Amino acid sequence: MKKYLILTVTAGNGHNSAAKAVKEGLEKRGAEVKIVDLLHEYCDDKMFIWIQETGYGIACQHFPHLYNAFFRHYQKADPKKYYKSPVQPGVFKLYDKLLKLINEYQPDAIYASHFLPCVMITNLRKLYPIPAKVYSFVFDYAVCPFWEAATGIDYLLVPNESYVPTMVSKGFKREQIMPYGLTVNEKFSKKIDKEEARAKLGLKDGIFTVLVMFGGGFWSGNYKIVKNLVKHIKGRSLQIIVANGKDEKSKKRIDKLKPSDSIKIINYGFANNVDILMSAADAIIGKAGGVSVTESLNKYLPMICCKKLPEQEAVNVKMLVREGAARQYKNDKMLIEIMNELLNNPRQLVEMRENVARIRRPNATSNLVKDMLADETDYSQVKDVDYAEVNAQIKRMLKKGKGEPLQKKQKAKNTINKK
Structure with missing residues (x-):
């Protein structure tokens, strides 16, 4: 039986809803699926969790002008300075746990319903091989900030073809972008x-x-x-x-x-x-x-x-x-x-x-699930990792602002607009 890992973060209900939608789609087709909320499972920084779960909602409801000003400011971030992204420090202590989870569970593919796991995998891949294909989606019909720090995933779902130039300007390659639509329950x-x-x-x-x-x-x-x-x-x-x-x-x-x-x-x-x-x-x-x-x-x-x-x-x-x-x-x-x-x-x-x-693009989830089910991943080349050193190595790498992904170039998936 094939295995799939879904990574989520509780920041409003939408991210968890998308995670459950893909989980149900995979399970209906006979796959084993594991969902992990990264912050709930691994993070001991209560303030960072509060910002993601509660602070976000308070800012949107009570201080929308301030929230929107920050949103628009970070939308303009320079992709070349991804290592300076404000989301980087909050997850410094989680890299060892995420890498260990992936290497021990050995999923055939990974789906992330929030950008934080994508940022982390992007950074990990600059130092450690992660052979499983990693998928995510842009969450909204707006392109949210911080995607420039998450370009090391394999495939990103967007609402339609018109979003391709924006994501390319963020640092993604055309073959990474899948204009299937956004994933919701089938x-x-x-x-x-x-x-x-x-x-x-x-x-x-x-x-x-x-x-x-x-x-x-x-x-x-x-x-x-x-x-x-x-x-x-x-x-x-x-x-x-x-x-x-x-x-x-x-x-x-x-x-x-x-x-x-x-x-x-x-x-x-x-x-x-x-x-x-x-x-x-x-x-x-x-x-x-x-x-x-x-x-x-x-x-x-x-x-x-x-x-x-x-x-x-x-x-x-x-x-x-x-x-x-x-x-x-x-x-x-x-x-x-x-x-x-x-x-x-x-x-x-x-x-x-x-x-x-x-x-409307009603088949995004079924198309994504079909692609994920076609993936089969070999972990035999993954070497033993000293997990005690992972977090420090990632931190040093980001401080230097260097590092290139250790992933092989993938062939472009069929990115025809599937309705």
Whole structure:
């Protein structure tokens, strides 16, 4: 049985969700898979973990202008000075553990759902052979900072061909870039008839249905959105599905709302059937992370997104709006205006769905899994390593700003846009 290693970091829900999606795809096809959260498993720097898991969310929600300024600043980093990247010091003590994990588990291929493992493997490969092919993806429809320090992986998935020049400017070679789309659970690519999905949820067919998913983590906007819809949508039938995630407070407050007879609300806490909720909806109001956007696109679901977003999500929305697959609102009044437009002019929604169909890449995960299953790795040439010296050697190498990857040149995979 082939073995695969998936490396993740908990920084929001998206990275772990992508890791689980690939794990499920591999396991369904008979492979053995091991997921390791690098920071939870190996890191004893509590402040670094806090920054990744909690500080990120706080910065995005409460200090977006500051967060976005840092984001844009580091997007411009010089690829030749990768060794000065601010992400380097946080993982200095983890290199020995990661290398030992790879050499002992001996996976046939590795998938990383966060850039930190990619940065580490890039540095390790300058001193130690890692024969397994390493795959990752860019997480968003924006190119996030720090990828210039992660060019030593083998293959990087991007949303489409238009992202190739940017990644090449970051230091990647064309043959490393795979324009498959972004990896999400394959269930979002399976068609479920809208009438069937609504029947499962106790909803009526033929009535405009909106899914509200703005809860969980540090983002808690569901109650305010639903309250405004209930208050201001007049004279029209409307069905509202709400997925609150971990936001128990919003769940309880929405339960207490008393909508008119023309409005029906189905209010979930944490939902495990989001693919069915999306299949039942005509549009979604929510955040715009890379995973959420891709799940919505794969389900042919137009998006309605707010304007106050962290930089990477703002870029995601700009792409969707530019392609005619989303609408964006600045305030509560504008949201109601957009909803009334869609209710009164169904043709707008049809056009948005047509645009979604044009830009979606529903087979990214299945294509990636297929490529990974074709990999078979020989570790017989890997020599014994003095793991006690690994961290110090990496640190010295980065201090000198030198080192070339010890990996062989790989043949380019078929990077035709697979739809």
